[in-house]
Amino acid sequence: xxxxxxxxxxxxxxxxxxxxxxxxxxxxxxxxxxxxxxxxxxxxxxxxxxxxxxxxxxxxxxxxxxxxxxxxxxxxxxxxxxxxxxxxxxxxxxxxxxxxxxxxxxxxxxxxxxxxxxxxxxxxxxxxxxxxxxxxxxxxxxxxxxxxxxxxxxxxxxxxxxxxxxxxxxxxxxxxxxxxxxxxxxxxxxxxxxxxxxxxxxxxxxxxxxxxxxxxxxxxxxxxxxxxxxxxxxxxxxxxxxxxxxxxxxxxxxxxxxxxxxxxxxxxxxxxxxxxxxxxxxxxxxxxxxxxxxxxxxxxxxxxxxxxxxxxxxxxxxxxxxxxxxxxxxxxxxxxxxxxxxxxxxxxxxxxxxxxxxxxxxxxxxxxxxxxxxxxxxxxxxxxxxxxxxxxx
Amino acid sequence: xxxxxxxxxxxxxxxxxxxxxxxxxxxxxxxxxxxxxxxxxxxxxxxxxxxxxxxxxxxxxxxxxxxxxxxxxxxxxxxxxxxxxxxxxxxxxxxxxxxxxxxxxxxxxxxxxxxxxxxxxxxxxxxxxxxxxxxxxxxxxxxxxxxxxxxxxxxxxxxxxxxxxxxxxxxxxxxxxxxxxxxxxxxxxxxxxxxxxxxxxxxxxxxxxxxxxxxxxxxxxxxxxxxxxxxxxxxxxxxxxxxxxxxxxxxxxxxxxxxxxxxxxxxxxxxxxxxxxxxxxxxxxxxxxxxxxxxxxxxxxxxxxxxxxxxxxxxxxxxxxxxxxxxxxxxxxxxxxxxxxxxxxxxxxxxxxxxxxxxxxxxxxxxxxxxxxxxxxxxxxxxxxxxxxxxxxxxxxxxxxxxxxxxxxxxxxxxxxxxxxxxxxxxxxxxxxxxxxxxxxxxxxxxxxxxxxxx
Numbered sequence: 001x002x003x004x005x006x007x008x009x010x011x012x013x014x015x016x017x018x019x020x021x022x023x024x025x026x027x028x029x030x031x032x033x034x035x036x037x038x039x040x041x042x043x044x045x046x047x048x049x050x051x052x053x054x055x056x057x058x059x060x061x062x063x064x065x066x067x068x069x070x071x072x073x074x075x076x077x078x079x080x081x082x083x084x085x086x087x088x089x090x091x092x093x094x095x096x097x098x099x100x101x102x103x104x105x106x107x108x109x110x111x112x113x114x115x116x117x118x119x120x121x122x123x124x125x126x127x128x129x130x131x132x133x134x135x136x137x138x139x140x141x142x143x144x145x146x147x148x149x150x151x152x153x154x155x156x157x158x159x160x161x162x163x164x165x166x167x168x169x170x171x172x173x174x175x176x177x178x179x180x181x182x183x184x185x186x187x188x189x190x191x192x193x194x195x196x197x198x199x200x201x202x203x204x205x206x207x208x209x210x211x212x213x214x215x216x217x218x219x220x221x222x223x224x225x226x227x228x229x230x231x232x233x234x235x236x237x238x239x240x241x242x243x244x245x246x247x248x249x250x251x252x253x254x255x256x257x258x259x260x261x262x263x264x265x266x267x268x269x270x271x272x273x274x275x276x277x278x279x280x281x282x283x284x285x286x287x288x289x290x291x292x293x294x295x296x297x298x299x300x301x302x303x304x305x306x307x308x309x310x311x312x313x314x315x316x317x318x319x320x321x322x323x324x325x326x327x328x329x330x331x332x333x334x335x336x337x338x339x340x341x342x343x344x345x346x347x348x349x350x351x352x353x354x355x356x357x358x359x360x361x362x363x364x365x366x367x368x369x370x371x372x373x374x375x376x377x378x379x380x381x382x383x384x385x386x387x388x389x390x391x392x393x
Numbered sequence: 394x395x396x397x398x399x400x401x402x403x404x405x406x407x408x409x410x411x412x413x414x415x416x417x418x419x420x421x422x423x424x425x426x427x428x429x430x431x432x433x434x435x436x437x438x439x440x441x442x443x444x445x446x447x448x449x450x451x452x453x454x455x456x457x458x459x460x461x462x463x464x465x466x467x468x469x470x471x472x473x474x475x476x477x478x479x480x481x482x483x484x485x486x487x488x489x490x491x492x493x494x495x496x497x498x499x500x501x502x503x504x505x506x507x508x509x510x511x512x513x514x515x516x517x518x519x520x521x522x523x524x525x526x527x528x529x530x531x532x533x534x535x536x537x538x539x540x541x542x543x544x545x546x547x548x549x550x551x552x553x554x555x556x557x558x559x560x561x562x563x564x565x566x567x568x569x570x571x572x573x574x575x576x577x578x579x580x581x582x583x584x585x586x587x588x589x590x591x592x593x594x595x596x597x598x599x600x601x602x603x604x605x606x607x608x609x610x611x612x613x614x615x616x617x618x619x620x621x622x623x624x625x626x627x628x629x630x631x632x633x634x635x636x637x638x639x640x641x642x643x644x645x646x647x648x649x650x651x652x653x654x655x656x657x658x659x660x661x662x663x664x665x666x667x668x669x670x671x672x673x674x675x676x677x678x679x680x681x682x683x684x685x686x687x688x689x690x691x692x693x694x695x696x697x698x699x700x701x702x703x704x705x706x707x708x709x710x711x712x713x714x715x716x717x718x719x720x721x722x723x724x725x726x727x728x729x730x731x732x733x734x735x736x737x738x739x740x741x742x743x744x745x746x747x748x749x750x751x752x753x754x755x756x757x758x759x760x761x762x763x764x765x766x767x768x769x770x771x772x773x774x775x776x777x778x779x780x781x782x783x784x785x786x787x788x789x790x791x792x793x794x795x796x797x798x799x800x801x802x803x804x805x806x807x808x809x810x811x812x813x814x815x816x817x818x819x820x821x822x823x824x825x826x827x828x829x830x831x832x833x834x835x836x837x838x839x840x841x842x843x844x845x846x847x848x
Binding site for chain 2: 182187209211215
């Protein structure tokens with residue numbers, strides 16, 4: 001069927017005189033994939049993940065004073081990682097990855113965004129990758145798009161935005177593809193033939209429909225998950241299928257982290273989705289997992305203290321989760337700022353000790369050979385890259 | 394089959410043809426439409442929005458302090474969660490039941506021109522009040538009134554950070570030297586760049602700054618409401634585009650009103666907005682003739698919108714530009730429901746989850762999440778921006794599934810071909826529809842076609 005689509009498309013293109021080579025999916029048939037074999041997946045955790053609960057610094061005695069019910073550590077069944085940090089019990093499915101060196105984290109990280117603690121603005125800053133020198137709404141384009149612009153040989157299929165959520169992190173001048181597993185299209189052969197006929201003289205509709213049919217045909221298994229983590233698994237399964245083909249960079253988001261009340265339930269569900277997505281990526285990528293780095297990033301952390309409704313409110317410093325066979329995992333990165341008096345940001349939040357963008361930058365440096373200058377001036381303008389945290393194997 | 398002005402007007406200026414009502418007979422009928430686009434009985438007000446927001450905050454405080462929550466604060470919490478979808482529902486209903494459609498299309502256009510977005514759920518009702526208070530009352534009036542109403546509306550003040558702007562030399566800022574209060578230029582910049590003159594016009598950073606200084610003093614909180622606070626205002630006169638406003642003693646809102654009126658009447662504003670209207674209703678590349686004719690009437694009438702609309706409605710480009718535009722997802726869903734003969738009352742009766750299934754979820758999947766545009770420049774116009782593999786798949790899936798969800802008996806596709814296109818359909822579509830294997834696929838073919846997705 002694929003060949004037939006191609007022929008139909010070529011015939012149509014010849015008729016109206018448009019260049020088949022200009023079409024992104026056509027290019028991929030003929031040219032070698034660039035840039036290289038390494039893969040980067042960015043998962044945006046929308047709603048502000050509570051890093052102190054996801055990765056619990058139970059070794060800091062202040063934690064128990066500030067949080068009586070949340071983030072209790074191994075006493076409450078959280079698997080110990082290194083004698084200081086413990087993994088939230090709902091992330092336990094990822095424990096084998098930690099043991100194999102395929103899971104790591106950096107605590108007390110943040111974007112340059114401060115004080116107003118709005119989800120939307122915070123996410124915009126995270127995805128734009130810019131500093132505070134521009135008003136929020138002027139930050140057009142995302143840092144993964146600027147990575148594409150800085151990568152020789154990148155083409156539309158190099159990068160995928162996955163899911164119905166807008167992925168500002170990939171918007172910008174460089175072409176990329178997008179697809180939502182939910183958009184999955186199944187037409188009867190007759191309907192498909194008739195639709196092709198109807199779209200035949202309209203190149204915009206014709207190519208979009210052919211791509212939709214083709215992507216759906218190539219990814220028939222991604223929609224077959226069920227249960228509360230089905231959506232996250234579908235995103236991950238689709239992402240893996242594209243990374244196994246021509247794509248090297250992908251981004252999707254997992255919502256549902258805004259745990260103002262009843263945090264054990266809210267955060268527990270969100271962490272299950274994240275764990276399911278990471279495991280699905282690993283399963284789907286197979287051998288390619290060894291060349292993959294996954295960064296799970298959130299717009300900001302949450303208050304160090306519990307609030308009165310069993311939750312936490314918008315904060316500042318948070319945690320970055322890393323996974324993949326390409327990382328040097330099984331360890332904690334970054335400096336722990338402490339939770340004592342005078343050690344908090346604005347007397348309420350975890351003090352950021354490193355810009356989260358530095359980790360993303362070092363990942364791009366290691367995976368795609370992007371130079372320090374490009375990283376500090378173009379991809380993350382104004383960022384001080386600092387020393388190499390050594391997060392890649 | 395032949396078609397004429399009524400079919401063109403319904404498809405290009407409204408939400409398409411309906412089996413339930415005839416298309417507008419002539420230009421006068423179309424131009425009478427916007428008079429009915431004013432705020433309806435379902436209108437939201439800033440006062441009500443603040444009541445809901447205040448109740449919500451009281452409830453949150455009660456929860457934090459471990460007190461029992463009164464039922465009215467629980468209700469406010471519930472309302473804030475469902476209002477965005479209910480807002481979409483009321484807009485769909487008005488668009489479906491509008492016999493002309495032009496007025497509701499203009500509401501859509503102007504609400505997008507003056508984009509706002511509730512960036513937290515507390516402000517969801519305020520974003521609804523914005524359309525009912527700043528847009529609808531002026532859709533058929535003078536641009537300068539809409540410009541002032543929109544850019545001084547509480548939702549805009551919040552969205553574009555005006556509420557955090559203080560004159561650097563204001564008594565408020567001077568009294569708090571350590572707190573670093575200062576000017577926020579966001580609203581002033583967008584007022585010139587996006588809302589009136591256009592980005593290419595000959596204004597400078599100095600104009601932006603002075604307008605921003607002129608706007609200091611505008612304030613809003615849900616507790617205090619809208620107010621002009623002289624203590625926040627930068628003292629002294631401000632010069633915007635060569636014109637000075639205010640003197641030693643500033644006139645507050647009157648100075649702001651005068652500045653907006655003057656900016657609205659500039660020829661650059663006439664040009665920028667005439668083009669934008671022509672692009673939205675006509676073609677991504679409108680003819681200079683149309684833009685010039687609209688701009689001339691705009692200049693001569695001082696931005697009297699009905700006179701400008703008249704040029705658009707009666708211009709020959711209405712016929713020559715057919716199907717150069719792609720229907721945006723909201724327009725597509727309304728046009729689809731309309732072509733299926735669905736009435737507003739049916740949409741009103743749907744359980745909310747079902748309404749989400751037929752409209753809220755689909756417009757997001759098609760790339761236009763309701764009330765959540767990416768930035769203050771609103772939704773894109775280019776056909777290319779709307780038709781990509783995943784967004785077209787969402788349109789095709791909607792066409793396949795939604796008619797069956799809403800109708801016990803689907804229309805005969807051959808009859809629907811006539812009622813939905815009125816003779817404007819392509820030969821390819823007319824050939825294909827009768828060959829569909831089932832009524833469902835025939836109907837889907839009509840709704841998914843380029844003919845239907847373009848206007």
